Amino acid sequence: MKLNLLPKSVAKNVQGKTVFWTMVGLVLLTLLGSFLYSKKVSGDLESYITEANAKQPLADQVVQTAASADTIIGDAKTVLTNTALVNAIDSSNGKYPRLYNALLQYIPSFLRVRTMNAQSAGPTMAVVTIDGYLKTFQQYSDAMIALLRFPGCSAVGRSGFGPVASGDVGPFGYNPDVAVRGPMPGYSAVTFTMSITSGPFADLQAPDVRGTLSGTGGQPGAGPPQGGPPLRRGKLQLGG
Amino acid sequence: MYKLNPLTYVIVGVILMLTTFLGFYFLKIRPEQEEIGYWMDKNQKLDQIISEPSKQAAVDRVRDALTKVSDAQSTWKLIAARRTPSVGAMNLTPQRWQVVVNARRWHGQVEQDLRHWINHGGVRLVSPAGGLQVPFPTDKPNELVQYYFNYPAFPFPIAIWDLGPITVSGSYDRIISHVKSWSAIPHYIAEVRGLSLTGTGNQLQATYGLTVVAYINTDYVSGGPAEGGGVPEMGAQQNVGGGQDNSGTMPRPGTSGGGGGMAANSGPTPVAIGGGKR
Numbered sequence: 001m002k003l004n005l006l007p008k009s010v011a012k013n014v015q016g017k018t019v020f021w022t023m024v025g026l027v028l029l030t031l032l033g034s035f036l037y038s039k040k041v042s043g044d045l046e047s048y049i050t051e052a053n054a055k056q057p058l059a060d061q062v063v064q065t066a067a068s069a070d071t072i073i074g075d076a077k078t079v080l081t082n083t084a085l086v087n088a089i090d091s092s093n094g095k096y097p098r099l100y101n102a103l104l105q106y107i108p109s110f111l112r113v114r115t116m117n118a119q120s121a122g123p124t125m126a127v128v129t130i131d132g133y134l135k136t137f138q139q140y141s142d143a144m145i146a147l148l149r150f151p152g153c154s155a156v157g158r159s160g161f162g163p164v165a166s167g168d169v170g171p172f173g174y175n176p177d178v179a180v181r182g183p184m185p186g187y188s189a190v191t192f193t194m195s196i197t198s199g200p201f202a203d204l205q206a207p208d209v210r211g212t213l214s215g216t217g218g219q220p221g222a223g224p225p226q227g228g229p230p231l232r233r234g235k236l237q238l239g240g
Numbered sequence: 241m242y243k244l245n246p247l248t249y250v251i252v253g254v255i256l257m258l259t260t261f262l263g264f265y266f267l268k269i270r271p272e273q274e275e276i277g278y279w280m281d282k283n284q285k286l287d288q289i290i291s292e293p294s295k296q297a298a299v300d301r302v303r304d305a306l307t308k309v310s311d312a313q314s315t316w317k318l319i320a321a322r323r324t325p326s327v328g329a330m331n332l333t334p335q336r337w338q339v340v341v342n343a344r345r346w347h348g349q350v351e352q353d354l355r356h357w358i359n360h361g362g363v364r365l366v367s368p369a370g371g372l373q374v375p376f377p378t379d380k381p382n383e384l385v386q387y388y389f390n391y392p393a394f395p396f397p398i399a400i401w402d403l404g405p406i407t408v409s410g411s412y413d414r415i416i417s418h419v420k421s422w423s424a425i426p427h428y429i430a431e432v433r434g435l436s437l438t439g440t441g442n443q444l445q446a447t448y449g450l451t452v453v454a455y456i457n458t459d460y461v462s463g464g465p466a467e468g469g470g471v472p473e474m475g476a477q478q479n480v481g482g483g484q485d486n487s488g489t490m491p492r493p494g495t496s497g498g499g500g501g502m503a504a505n506s507g508p509t510p511v512a513i514g515g516g517k518r
Contacts, residue, residue: 015242016242016245020246022253023249023252023256027253034263037264037269038268041269041272044272048280048283051283052283058289059290062289062298065298066297066298066301068302072302072309073305076313078396079316080309080312082319083312084312086319089453093420093423096432096435097419097420113440114439115438115439118434120434204434206431206433209400213390213398214393214394
């Protein structure tokens with residue numbers, strides 16, 4: 001038989017000592033682990049910063065290169081605007097002739113045209129008004145259908161069908177001094193209004209010269225700078 | 241010394257471990273991790289910027305810009321050579337009073353050029369009845385530069401004249417050719433607006449609006465030390481004919497009771513005074 005004559009507190013002490021030092025060790029380990037982890041995170045951060053700082057000049061160079069394109073365009077704004085304006089004017093000058101040349105192919109032979117008037121109604125709409133003479137109601141309908149075939153024409157309005165007095169004057173039924181002839185007997189003076197909303201003839205707008213050139217860097221308003229230095233005899237550049 | 245319950249040590253130890261770890265985590269690790277996130281994003285963006293496609297795009301952008309500018313400059317050189325007044329035709333370099341004289345002489349030349357161009361197209365001018373008229377330049381030297389030549393409102397002197405509706409007569413083909421030909425008029429840039437055709441015979445009439453633009457081919461704009469480049473005004477001696485309203489124009493001498501205090505003449509074409517040649 002084995003007797004343990006030591007008091008219970010002795011065993012407790014031994015147990016407590018072990019747990020105490022174990023916990024101290026664990027705390028120290030935690031401290032060390034946290035410190036090392038923190039050190040690693042700091043190192044990572046440092047490496048990312050170093051990496052970014054190394055890339056930054058290269059990136060700045062690329063950005064600067066890209067931005068220099070804007071500077072090139074900005075410095076040449078005057079010549080670019082002037083050239084674009086002249087090209088736009090030239091293109092605009094051909095719009096009406098192109099429209100009328102194309103329109104003539106869609107005007108039926110039985111419609112005797114007196115006036116043709118094309119007007120811009122915005123960047124995407126042109127309105128063409130055709131006054132002319134024709135004889136029968138069938139022609140009146142056919143003319144409208146023919147005009148509807150015009151490229152981009154979305155609507156054709158018509159009015160005026162009904163015989164009117166010819167109003168002819170002069171020795172042979174008309175006055176040779178007047179360019180516009182009246183209707184023949186039994187004919188009607190009709191008006192067709194075409195709305196062109198798409199295609200190559202929808203935009204008849206002409207460039208706004210003053211508005212366009214105002215953006216080329218002149219001083220705002222039309223006056224010398226107030227209180228500024230006197231106008232110097234500076235070399236002028238129309239562009240290139 | 242070790243009389244406490246072991247469980248107490250365990251609890252205290254765990255608390256200390258947690259405190260230590262959380263202390264490190266919240267005070268050091270987490271802020272740095274957040275910062276790492278920021279730098280990672282930044283690195284990613286920088287990588288994108290310095291990537292080869294991005295570099296190439298930047299170079300292409302510059303090349304495109306240079307090409308665009310170079311093309312525009314070449315085009316403009318041709319335009320400037322053919323479609324702006326010849327060098328010296330309207331010289332803004334001399335003293336501004338001389339410019340007033342030069343402007344009148346040049347104005348007459350412009351009207352002559354425009355009328356000649358209409359006749360050249362094989363059509364007949366129907367209206368304006370007195371012939372095509374360009375707004376007459378003012379006799380106020382400073383306003384002339386400021387409003388007639390729009391300087392320094394625009395970075396270069398330029399005259400812009402809205403000549404209003406013009407009616408010409410001729411065959412359809414000649415009218416169409418005439419309208420298109422405004423794009424080819426030498427020394428000027430002309431813009432046609434709102435063409436309408438009238439007539440049923442061979443002789444039609446066409447009405448359109450015409451704006452003429454003249455880029456002034458001059459190296460300098462005269463400017464003195466006073467009034468921001470202007471010259472002293474002569475006050476009562478000027479503007480005898482009245483009608484000037486900061487437009488840079490004035491009534492044509494001989495059409496409304498007299499013109500300016502100098503270089504006044506009669507008839508639609510002004511007398512040329514002063515030097516310079518077209």
